[in-house]
Amino acid sequence: MELLERDGYLENLQQLYRRVSSGEGHTAFMMGEAGIGKTALINAFLKQINDKSNVYVGACDSLFTPTPLGPLYDIARNLSHDFWELLRTETDRANIFTSLIQELDEASLPVVLVFEDVHWADEATLDLIKFLARRIVRLKCLFLLSFREDEVGLHHPLRLVMGELPHQSVTRLHIEPLSEAVVHRLSEKAGYAGKEVYRLTRGNPFYVNEILASYSHGIPENIKDSVLSVFNRLDPAVKALWELIAVIPNRIENWLLKKVAPDDTQILETCFQKGILKADDHYIFFKHELFRIIIEESLSPPRRIWLNKQLLDILLAHRDPHIELARLVHHAKSARENDTVAKLALEAAPKAASLGAHTEAAEFYTTAITYASHLTPEEMARLHEAHAYECYLTNQILEAINSQKKALDLWRERQDKLKEGNALRFLSRLWWFQGNRKQSETFALEAIAVLENGFPTRERALAYSNLAQLKMLSDNVEQALHWGGKAIELAHKLEDQEILCHALNNVGTVCLTRPALHQKGGTDLHQSLSIAIAQGYQEHIARAYTNLGSCYVLTKQYDKGLTALEDGIAYCEERDLDSWTYYMLSWKARLYLEQGLWDKAASIAGDLLRNPRHPSIVRIGALVVLGKLLLRKGKDGALDLLKEATTLASSTLEVQRIVPVATALLEYRWIHGITDEFNEIIELAGQLLQQQDNPWYISEFNYWKHKSTGKPAVKEEIVDPYKSELQGDWKKAAKLWQELGCPYELAMALSDGNEEGQKQALTILDELEASGTSERLKQKMRLSGIKSIPRGLRQSTRENPAHLTTRQIDVLHLLQEGLQNQEIADRLFISLKTVDHHISAILSKLAVNSRMKAVAEASRLGILK
Amino acid sequence: MKKFIIERELPGAGQLSPGELKAISLKSCEVVSGLGKPYHWIESYVTENKIYCVHIAPDEATIREHAKRGGFPANSVEEVKAIIDPTTSAY
Secondary structure (H helix, E strand, O other), X not given: OOOOOOHHHHHHHHHHHHHHHOOOOEEEEEEEOOOOOHHHHHHHHHHHHHHHOEEEEEEOOOOOOOOOOHHHHHHHOOOOHHHHHHHHHOOOHHHHHHHHHHHHHHOOOOEEEEEEOHHHOOHHHHHHHHHHHHHHHHOOXXXXXXXXXXXXXXXXXXXXXXXXXXXXXXXXXXXXXXXXXXXXXXXXXXXXXXXXXXXHHOXXXXXXXXXXXXXXXXXOOOHHHHHHHHHHOOOHXXXXXXXXXXXXXXXXXXXXXXXXXXXXXHHHHHHHHHOOEEEOOOEEEEOOHHHHHHHHHHOXXXXXXXXXXXXXXHHHHOOOOOOOHHHHHHHHHHOOOHHHHHHHHHHHHHHHHHOOOHHHHXXXXXXXXXXXXXXXXXXXXXXHHHHHHHHHHOOOHHHHHHHHHHHHHHHHHOOOHHHHHHHXXXXXXXXXXXXXXXXXXXXXHHHHHHHOOOOOOHHHHHHHHHHHHHHHHOOOHHHHHHHHHHHHHHHHXXXXXXXXXXXXXHHHHHHHOOHHHHHHHHHHHHHHHHHHHHHOOHHHHHHHHHHHHHHHHHOOOHHHHHHHHHHHHHHHHHOOOHHHHHHHHHHHHHHHHHOOOHHHHHHHHHHHHXXXXXOHHHHHHHHHHXXXXXXXXXXXXXXXXXXXXXXXXXXXXXXXXXXXXXXXXXHHHHXXXXXXXXXXXXXXXXXXXXXXXXXXXXXXXXXXXXXXXXXXXXXXXXXXXXXXHHOOOHHHHHHHHHHHOOHHHHHHHHHOOXXXXXXXXXXXXXXXXXXXXXXXXXXXXXXXXXXXXXXXXXXXXXXXXXXXXXXXXXXXXXXXXXXXXXXXXXXXXXXHHHHHHHHHHHHHHHOOOOHHHHHHHHHHOOOOO | XXXXXXXXXXXXXXHOOXXXXXXXXXXXXXXXXXXXXXXXXXXXXXXXXXXXXXXXEOOHHHHHHHXXXXXXXXXXXXEOOOOOOHHHHHO
């Protein structure tokens, strides 16, 4: 069928191809419903550019459980022999991914790499897509991906991948159906009523084509009838061949067809001539996958089982490296060969896991558990544990708990203490992920009880470190030190670097936020990081950076915090350790919020919230940052964000999630002058804080509690600057906040001072555009009888043409006087960094590149007299 | 009943504290009494990185079951075929 109404898309692809040819790689997603003509369009494009580029085409299959890296196997045979060998033997997929990039990089001609039907892609392929698309711009490669839009719902993993790609180098092409006019034209040419054909097909090219192919007289009631009417009138031998090909998803290998149907060469030829079957160098396939599906679905169950059995027997007899295990499992399942299914699934699962296709590994293990009947209790226990682990990696925590519990019961029956203890420890970890602290701690303690036999085993060391981690997460310094200390001692004895690294991280993290233990905390955590780097423990490296960053932000050591977070984010981005990257970004947003860099904070938090699939701990952080910003700026939407954060944080029972939400809500109460809302989470925060002694959370919470209720709240653990502020020494507090570099908190301290201080606070709040907060302050000032309250930023900004803020104009005046930055800082009671910030804002607003020119330009505009 | 030498690899065994040695012994005795089979723990020699135990049991499987239930390593289990000492030279 000729390609109609597709010139625009082809031109789009040609444009992208020209960019690629000039060295700037690009990714394009071609999406549309089944039958819309994605493949036809791609083929037409490939035909146009075929002789001047290297083209590689791979496809994903609709198996019960897809083959890990399926499309890569398709293209590997056309890449170098080394790459093909690597793909077959390598178990570290990072090597596979980087080798592919190298292959693409070394090609002399531009490369067009096509992955079709990626809505069926396995997890490893999705990771590969992300890996490649993020690096594509450096390669001379056009990466084309097609998928069926109707199969990719909002929560499909492909959506997530697409959301995480750089916008500049990604294009999305929605393939539209044919227009009514074209359908009319085609129909009339074939002697049908255009209106009727369009009503049935809605312009889907495959359907239009099937109906107009004149299989029967008149128009069938539906498309299926149209296909089956041809099929049912076929010669029995042809029918049998079609049925056989139809039970294989997507396509059949030439050699395989020759084995299953050796005498059908003549029949095949006829089918090719009619255009129903097509062939390339390696495969034979139906002209369209929809055609195949309609035939497969029309098969009777016994016939389908028999056909699958035929294929399975041949595939098993000729175990070919080209035939992936996933396909064998598929046919074994369809043939109801339970023992074979179990055996193959057990073989396929670890292979999928080693390639990073954990979703598929978990599915294979589920299949194995369902079909296995001859396993010993030990084998069964191991199978359940492997399943639990893959489920844990793919965030199916309840399934993981279920399987791990079964493994535990089996080990218990066998009275195998080490296995039992280890299973208990992992259950504890799983319950923590599920957000259930109580269960988590119960199992953690039980694991230790089972493993405490005097023997210094690895299992026992892990159990100690696990409990230390739980205590660290709930900020219980005494307990974390107790169990962490035991883990460290044992790890030294066992010379086990990994446990040592894990335990030092837990102990270091909990110490870093306590003024008295701060030194030790830094040392331990950095030691943990060094061990992790020396040994190449990626997860431990990520965790060390994360905890360093979050602790430094919490203790307001922003320079160290920024360094740790930026190093950590760079490390994790390089390796696609996304969940760590996002969690660290949520802390970076908080850091910017506290430093008064609100645009940066809002941009990070907004990006994080746009992806609904981020885990609670990432979301809570971003919600609090953005909620506080909107609240302080007096904008709508703050409450919705903080309410969502409340729901997510409540079930964690962790101080580090709950207290930030509670303090944001206390601030909300204060700004809006209400006293009696959000009691539940605020009380919960208060209770949790009584059980531990993290001074920073205690201080922040009590400070806002005091502010919103007016009740005194001085406790021993409260640290400066909060302490001075709560003791009424607002000047000292202001000085400390200024030294720390926290403008908003500085304004809060000043607002508790005299009239002069309050006016300074208003200036700072105007700088921050915190009109929600400044309104509250003005109200307070009016009530205390202050008359001349400054008008505030918006008006004064509007009066000057370059939209300079009051503060920036102050700085300009001082620049005009010829003052240096330090002198300006001293004069305006702000930090050196803030002066830098103001000057660069002035330069950019006035569009000049030096302070001299800024003064000249401001004079010209009449801002300076 | 047969006599066995069990080798348990235990880095730093020589530094185990009296408390830890007591915990090991308690656990071992507890498992012995719960086995439901005749089983005798004769004695154990604690060296720098290994513990060598002498146990009497019906078979190797029971020795391994004892280790499993106690959570002890049993890196090798060898049956004692004969015992010799300086007096053996008198024959």
